Each structure stands twice: as structure tokens, then as C-alpha cells.
């Protein structure tokens with residue numbers, strides 16, 4: 541690990557890319573994790589902590605609330621696995637995330653990112669007010685006062701790539717608040733505990749490109765993941781998700797490469813997370 545800051549504050553590896561998995565000998569694996577706060581909106585035990593000079597999110601596995609549709613006790617593994625897949629894409633979607641012990645036991649740690657509170661990648665607007673340019677319309681509904689509203693999200697390269705990432709990892713929880721708007725326009729995705737299920741579970745607010753072709757660079761990203769699954773990425777993931785989930789991940793890559801368009805919602809389950817934010 542070097543001291544140098546990356547474009548979004550994370551340390552960079554030798555190749556100028558954010559570092560990959562945090563190795564056993566690294567300071568971030570060994571240093572003391574000091575709890576500084578708790579994220580109260582979170583439904584699981586999610587803490588803010590300090591690790592050396594970095595603020596991090598710490599989610600101990602012991603604080604996970606059981607879920608009917610995901611196996612218990614491994615949301616932390618799925619978060620760390622999602623980071624590894626994000627690394628393979630090469631788009632810096634997930635802040636550096638790794639597994640380690642802490643004051644409340646084993647869990648996941650993720651670098652905290654200072655967002656720009658003035659920017660929203662996803663928004664609810666009055667139904668007649670959908671901006672013409674730069675935004676995608678997802679659906680219309682009514683707010684609590686019965687006013688017609690529309691859910692919109694940015695039409696940006698960053699969000700498109702996040703949508704591609706979500707399709708590949710089968711993200712069941714892409715809420716508006718799981719997209720961090722950084723001051724420089726970068727968008728990070730967080731909260732990837734509900735990923736990699738072998739059954740179709742894609743629940744997201746990013747449905748603005750349904751039926752549109754993926755760009756060559758987006759297909760290249762999917763191809764990188766597909767290829768990396770046959771190497772060290774696949775070996776690492778094998779310890780974090782089940783064999784069936786790993787095979788399903790490969791199949792999702794192949795299907796997306798073959799069809800090369802943003803898929804439409806399908807299946808019996810809701811295609812939107814709730815709440816939306």
C-alpha cells in the first residue's frame with residue numbers, strides 16, 4: 541500500500557489503479573479499528589470507524605439481520621466479493637472493501653467517501669418536470685400527498701457502468717442512497733450485501749436504459765470479468781460465494797455479452813428496491 545491518493549482519495553497501487561484486496565500483512569488489515577459512530581438509518585449494524593487516518597464503514601457479520609431470501613451471516617463476504625468484481629471491471633465503482641476483524645468481530649470494512657450533498661444521481665421530480673437532457677425517466681407514481689411524481693436518474697457514463705455492474709453481480713438493492721455522488725462527478729456504489737444470488741434478483745432504480753445497446757467499452761468490462769473468473773478472481777470468489785453463485789455469475793456475463801443490451805425487468809419479484817432511497 542502506498543501513501544499516494546487516487547482520484548477519489550483511495551490509495552493507488554503500482555499501476556495507478558486503486559489497490560485490490562487488502563493483504564494479510566497490510567496496515568489496514570492489522571491496525572486498530574476504532575468505532576466513532578453508528579449509521580442509524582441502517583437496518584443492519586453499520587458503524588463508522590477510524591483506521592489510522594482513514595474513516596471507514598464497518599459492518600460486523602454479527603450485526604446482520606437475518607433475511608428470508610439470502611443466507612445468513614455472509615453479507616460481509618458479498619460486499620467484499622462485489623468489490624473484487626468492481627476491480628475486475630476497472631471502473632472504480634465500489635470503494636475499497638475488505639474483510640477483517642474489529643471490536644464487534646469479523647466483518648467488512650470499506651473506505652468512507654465524502655459525498656457532495658448538493659448532487660443527486662437519482663431524484664424524484666414533479667411528473668411534468670422531467671428534465672429533457674442529462675436525465676433518464678424510470679417511472680411515474682404518486683407521492684404521499686397524491687401529487688404525480690417521476691423517478692429519474694442521471695444519464696451519465698458513471699451510472700451506466702454501475703447499471704452494468706449491477707446486472708452482472710445481480711444486485712438486489714440498488715437504492716438511490718446506495719449511489720454516492722462525489723464532488724468531481726464520480727459515482728460510487730455501496731451496500732452490496734444483497735448480491736450474487738443464483739436466482740434473478742435484480743432490484744434497482746437504474747432502469748433508464750432498458751433495451752439500449754451496451755457501448756463497446758461496457759462490453760469490454762463485462763468481458764474482463766468473464767475472463768478473470770477463470771483466474772485469480774474466480775479463485776478468490778470461490779471462498780466468498782457458493783459454487784452455484786459463482787457459475788451463475790459467469791452465466792450472467794455470457795448472457796449480457798451475447799445480448800449486448802440493457803435488459804428489461806423480468807421475473808416474479810419486484811424490480812425496484814423499497815424504499816427507493
Ligand SMILES: Nc1ncnc2c1ncn2[C@@H]1O[C@H](COP(=O)(O)OP(=O)(O)OP(=O)(O)O)[C@@H](O)[C@H]1O
Nearest residue numbers: 581582583584586597650651652653717718730731
Ligand atoms: N463507503 C461509504 N462512504 C460514504 N457513505 C457511505 C459509505 N457506505 C455507506 N454510506 C452511507 O451510509 C448509508 C448506510 O450504509 P449501507 O446502506 O451500506 O448500510 P445498511 O446497513 O445496508 O443500511 P440499509 O439497511 O439502511 O440499507 C448509505 O446509504 C450511504 O449513504
Ligand SMILES: [Mg+2]
Nearest residue numbers: 582583718731
Ligand atoms: Mg443500505
